[in-house]
Amino acid sequence: MELRQPSSAEEAVGLLGNGHVALAGGTEIVPLLRDGLLRADALIDIRRAVPRGIHGTTIGAGTTLAELEVDPGIPVVLREACRLAASPQLRAMGSIGGNLLQATRCWYWRLDFPCYLHGGDRCHAKDGRHDEHAIFGNDVCASAHPSDVAAALLALGTMLRTTARELPLAELYRLPTTDDPQTTTLADDELILELEVPIPEASVYLKAMDRQRWSFPIVGVAAARTAGEVRLGLAGVAPVPWTLTSVDDLDRATPLPGTAYKLPIARALVARALRAVATG
């Protein structure tokens, strides 16, 4: 395997694709490579090619979760999502751009079962163990997206700038289908460069975990009130980060037998979050 360290985004884009994989903090890519879930002929270390740091409402995609967690200019919902996302070591290593692109924690996927996401013809979780899985968007794949940070950024109405385009964060994601397992719309040779994060009047992130210190979300609920309008973003409930337009959307959930317990948790956290941003 080869390692390249381009010094600009243009140079990086020229190197990516065709088995050349971008590497930033490495907290996701290195374990996936080691487990054989990702193959790379070359690693493209993008840390010099992608902006890092916070300038007003603009966040460089290379900024670490640890840097965001302690910055008083960052909205509470995002700081809290970063604080609760992972261990101190992982938060010091992982970038916000990489966090948005992390793969599912579905154990069948992680164990390389031939599921839809691996190009197979079924979702093994639906017929098997799926208590950490989805309650929305689970027609095809029942996995749950683990990003607390993405839920927070959805609630904030974040825009992304990539090497190819500008887009609302929600458009970064797509539900996998039986003929296309992709969960993002990012091209192999496209990099997220910056995030534009509006400052809300009030915001909050509430996270149910199976233990008190860092763990992936059972349900994560982000709420932000911006210009009088409240947005909700959820983690751990669908194969992609999930937006609710109102609390009534919870009535349209499609829980599996093993994930039905998540629905009352989501209801409780959404109600609490809405109360918090109504007054905060």
Added chain:
Amino acid sequence: MNGHRYAVDVPVGTSLAAVLRDELGLTGTKVACNEGHCGACTVQVDGVPRLSCITLVHTVEGEVTTIEGLRDHPLVESFVRADATQCGFCTPGQIVSAAALVAVSPAPTRDEIRHGMAGNLCRCGTYPKIEEAILHWRD
């Protein structure tokens, strides 16, 4: 690293932990889960705790501090006084994380300790004693 410079020749994809242990003989850094969950392999890079098992050595830039570089840190004695080890396997990573914590926050509260040490698992369950060791590290 630890105030010294070393030249090593390893293939791309080799972890920092593997270089420490297999190339340099610095076996104080432990590898347990080898996938970035447990914290046994924690080292500091420029004072910030990182997981050396999922850090590719070719991407490291900065001063690496391992448990061998913290031999004379008061935390070592404090862990002994508090009896904060049982099997001892996680202890090097615990001390490396704790040293980074007290460097930033010399008088950490219990909550700061629990937040700052959350990435270091101890399967013997010595957490209360680790907390005591860090609370009283300068005594």
